Amino acid sequence: MLIEVDTHCHSVASTHAYSTVKELAQSAKENGLKGFALTDHAPYSPDSPHIWHFHNLKCLPEEIHGVRVLPGAEANIIDLEGNIDLGNYELRNLKWVIASFHTPVVSNGTYDDYTRAYINLAKKYELVDVIGHCETINFPFDYELVLKHFKEYEKLVEINESSIRNRKGSRDNCYTILKICKKYDIPIVVNTDCHYCDSIGKVPVSEEMINSLEFPRELILNSDYDRLMEYINRKRG
Ligand SMILES: [Zn+2]
Numbered sequence: 110m111l112i113e114v115d116t117h118c119h120s121v122a123s124t125h126a127y128s129t130v131k132e133l134a135q136s137a138k139e140n141g142l143k144g145f146a147l148t149d150h151a152p153y154s155p156d157s158p159h160i161w162h163f164h165n166l167k168c169l170p171e172e173i174h175g176v177r178v179l180p181g182a183e184a185n186i187i188d189l190e191g192n193i194d195l196g197n198y199e200l201r202n203l204k205w206v207i208a209s210f211h212t213p214v215v216s217n218g219t220y221d222d223y224t225r226a227y228i229n230l231a232k233k234y235e236l237v238d239v240i241g242h243c244e245t246i247n248f249p250f251d252y253e254l255v256l257k258h259f260k261e262y263e264k265l266v267e268i269n270e271s272s273i274r275n276r277k278g279s280r281d282n283c284y285t286i287l288k289i290c291k292k293y294d295i296p297i298v299v300n301t302d303c304h305y306c307d308s309i310g311k312v313p314v315s316e317e318m319i320n321s322l323e324f325p326r327e328l329i330l331n332s333d334y335d336r337l338m339e340y341i342n343r344k345r346g
């Protein structure tokens with residue numbers, strides 16, 4: 110099994126996803142995971158929950174069905190300066206934060222704009238952990254320059270199984286990104302971005318790519334539960 114923690118999962122709180130937290134935990138257990146991050150969409154997405162969703166995640170138990178539940182969010186990058194739609198209050202209360210470009214929120218940038226936005230974001234937001242599905246063809250940028258900044262400012266690169274399967278051009282871009290990450294020892298996470306519980310933790314296409322490139326397992330942060338928790342605890346205490 111490639112990953113022990115699925116770090117990108119949506120529940121019914123995002124209205125285009127279809128499983129409850131308990132169902133995600135049950136499937137996570139059945140699929141052999143030790144944990145998952147609950148990362149519903151932050152407010153700028155059309156299908157997002159109310160901001161109170163992110164304030165009240167503390168009411169969830171740390172474990173459900175023996176599986177660790179990490180309270181998180183998938184924030185939107187809301188402009189070409191790399192700002193996101195969660196503030197410090199929310200960020201401090203979450204254990205796991207993804208920041209992603211989505212076309213309903215931003216779509217008018219150029220290659221240079223997206224390059225600048227990602228670099229600004231990396232510098233500005235200490236408590237953003239991961240850049241979501243950055244391989245999508247809608248948001249081109251200078252891979253080598255930006256990925257080096259992600260490493261310097263501790264932003265993990267996401268390999269997103271749903272994107273690779275469903276978004277045209279993502280697979281080829283992912284290969285390019287993985288090669289750069291391997292070359293410069295840039296850490297990644299591999300996750301499903303699941304919208305239904307059955308697929309939680311299942312990343313066969315990503316795994317095939319990783320194997321074909323002989324990508325080092327030690328650079329896949331969520332391939333080991335303890336290593337991932339060390340990272341989270343070091344960053345957030
Ligand atoms: Zn997304």
Ligand SMILES: [Zn+2]
Pocket residue numbers: 117119183302
């Ligand atoms: Zn997502």
